[in-house]
Amino acid sequence: MDLQTLTYIVVGLTFATYIGIAFWARAGSTKEFYVAGGGVNPVANGMATAADWMSAASFISMAGLIGFSYHGYGGSVFLLGWTGGYVLLAMCLAPYLRAYGKFTVPEFIGDRYYSNTARVVAVLCLLVASITYVIGQMKGIGVAFSRFLELPYEQGLTAGMVVVLIYAVMGGMKGITYTQIAQYVVLITAYTIPAIFISITLTGNPVPQLGLGSTLLADGTHLLQKLDQVVTDLGFQEYTSGPRLSTLNMFFYTMSLMIGTAGLPHVIIRFFTVPSVRDARISAGWALLFIAILYTTAPAVAGMARLNLMTTLEPVPGKYLNYDERPQWFKNWETTGLLKFEDKNDDGKIQYSADKETNEMVKIDNDILVLANPEIAKLPNWVIALVAAGGLAAALSTAAGLLLAISSAISHDLLKGVFMPRISERAELNAGRLAMTFTVLLAGYLGFNPPDFAAGTVALAFGLAASSLFPALMLGIFYKRMNTAGAVAGMLTGISLTLFYVFQHKGIMFIPETAFLGDMPPNWFFGIEPNAIGAAAALFNFAVAIVVCRFTAEPPEKVQQLVDNIRAPAAS
């Protein structure tokens, strides 16, 4: 069977499964629609959270980002940043928010700060962070379809939208939870199988995490030592050391991703679906365990695939591959534009180096590491088909989680909470479905017409969540004296500082011409790049909130009682 047919069959089967689950898990009440009825098993929720969390970026792009753009060690910011946040979530947020027992993050903020203003500000922060994030997922769906099934981007995106629309609108959080569990199984299988094979081929060790620290079968040297040598020979930075920009920048970058993770509403609401506070704690552990399987495999894929690529292009030092003898996978990915060769010195050989003048591999897209990995490792076609299904599962599951966070903020916080408090449950459920449909269409529209800022969106989403929602939630739980004025001032400070720094560098809404103060040196704030500014802005948020709070009235008795209640021992 040819690859094309096989891929259609595998992807078709997974989609049929998702829709089948959706019919089985229809939502009958708002509680089922927003929090899956609150009865999800903590291990199952951990798996759903892992799929919710790991997006197209984790699955398709991260290994390449580590292997190429961030020169190996520098990529640690993603590995640490996108896992460490779960420790904060498990100890500082999830149990108490679960104890409060409501449906959305802005709802907690509105009640804790006894103010609809605070609730609306939280909704705005949520919408900005989640919508920017969902655009990336919609693009991921379209790209995955077009690369694997050779469908036009628009058709792929439409197919993805229809599937999400069916199961998210029908099942709400309930449908999303059970499809995410299936999606986790698909994506983790698709990620680990090629990794295991490439590890066996290079080192003989079937565990990629160990393989990266082993010796090569070919010449007995350590894999990482060989990699360091190969890349430095070509003039690149050493693979296993050398920070991204500076140590301080790496520190802030990692911290921003961590607290952004803990502050992202679509992750937090997953912990509202388990039966109890104890389940919320342990479920965060399961979630991170399931995530860690991919996140500890990714650096192995990065290092091994990078080495494989380098030794394919330059089998013996100084002896370059003839362009005419390039392998089939090279030709395949050339046609997609992810790889590009330009014979600058007309010798018919591929010279790859760090020097821009002589480098002939003019384009190596980061995504190539994961996408071409099965072909480079000469794996059978069904593995390639599985990688296609895995990439789609990663994008769909994250998109669905984000869509639920957005639509519940609209129907539950804005409509029921602020504008129409007397709406019936039936009507709110319908409103939720309507909001979901609207959100899918909006996300689809933005996927069809990605705004200029789409490239920088994921970093911005993390920065915004880190600098606005995270401090407000932390202070709400751990600082009883925190009041409305402090929290609102803090959130507005954090979000404005992040937007200011990012837009100052990249232009307002990422339109380059509008980079005001454009003549300032890049990364002028202590050499911290815009992606890493969230943690610094969060510090300002904390400081402003605490100072403002000190000068304004303390919160009413009723609210202090609320804080006592969420801190109380959990019933066993």
Next chain:
Amino acid sequence: MSDKQTSYWQANLRLILILLVIWFVVPFLGGIVFVEYFNQFYLGGYKLGFWIAQQGSIYLFVVLIFAYAHLMNKLDKRYSDQAADGESD
């Protein structure tokens, strides 16, 4: 807030503080700030600092969460047993 609740909360905060110190020290100091120092040691073919940044810290995070969940369950049990004893007196 009752004394019992206060001491429960204090115990929780103490536990969080200890675990967060570990959460901070290992990746941020071992994997970033002092990574060059640790890179002179090896763990198999891995430089130690590099391993902490790309493998070790992630395993540690998982362990920290399960440890917290386990210890808090014990703490919850102790306080809810006390509460039950209090009622039976």
